Amino acid sequence: MKDEHARRRASRTLAVHAGTRRSQYGEVSEAMFLTQGFVYDSAEAAEARFLKASRDEFIYARYGNPTVAMFEDRIAALEGTEDAFATASGMAAVNGALMSMLRAGDHVVAGRALFGSCLYILEEILPRFGVEVTLIDGTDLAAWENAIRPDTKAVFFESVSNPALDVIDIAAVAELAHAVGATVIVDNVFATPTYSRAVELGADVVVYSTTKHVDGQGRCLGGVICGTTEFIRGTAEPYLKHTGGSMSPFNAWVMLKGLEHMGLRVRAQAETAEHIALALEGHPKLARVLHPHLPSHPQHALARAQMEKGGTVIAIDLAGGKDAAFRFLNALEIVIISNNLGDAKSIATHPATTTHQRLPDEQKEMLGITPGLIRLSLGLEDPEDLLADVMAALDAA
Ligand SMILES: *Cc1c(COP(=O)(O)O)cnc(C)c1O
16 A cells, blocks of 8 residues: 555544545535435344444444445544544533433533533433432642542543633643543534544544534534444444434435535634634723634633644623623624524623523523623634724724
């Protein structure tokens, strides 16, 4: 084999080609196998396939589908894991990764700064099934050290938290977790698959909401769990295929095509995010400007070491509180008010009254979700147009 074939291909190449399965027609663009079922040549063939199906023998789309398999293999190649299982949404991935491996009596430690629905699984669902959950400040390594016990089965955290953009030290937490044999599960949405080094830093399982940067155009829900073949096929798949959390072939096709240009989109969006964060720092109407790659970010050095770019999202805190935040939102002309992120369209969100509305005030305060906090997901528009829009809206606030 020639040298250039022996080395692991670069992610831009993998994002375009990995996982491709061509039909007998030799199509260039990946085919969408929009089918729930598959025909067997004989009764014996059906029996044999139910007994043991190879990776390219399919039974039922809840178990697997060629388009879904292409997406799974492509994102596993990008993430650097042996395998992946695609799910109906990001939450199906988070729930599937946790529920498939945990049982009553197990102990989990999790960073407290989480997406609202992740927090619901950890605080409400897992305890109902006898799983003990300890929530801690994920940026505090001493807190991880105190909370992780010899019987801890898993640790779970968002590598960059939503919406206050705390950065968690994947390598340091993984070292503490692995010392007791716990599985490290990382929700890596804000880092994006483009800037992920999670596996290299020690994560065992990486989950994404592909609704965000992988689709990147706000069309479909999706999620994925990346890990070893043993975890994916032995633990996650049996749980997911029997409980119905699998990704649809149509959504897998959208995600597969999204991966081809995700790197280019995410790089442009992350550059815009950093440019706008830098321009807004010190603005008299802002109490805080948060972006992991700003020198003023509390975990700036860690963010630089862990992520090649700071991601596509920034958070700004209007000193005038909720009223100022609402005036700002209502004055935006290009940036839309919504709650997705990683989209080609720039999106502004007021977490305290929308995505994190459910949380009690003291918990909001602990997570930095102040009344003036706005989460801005930067899209693919012209960076100067976006900056002008944000500056004009700040004037109006
Ligand atoms: C959006 C998001 C999820 C949930 O994903 P869905 O696709 O909406 O189910 C989970 N974690 C993080 C960090 C997210 O941003």
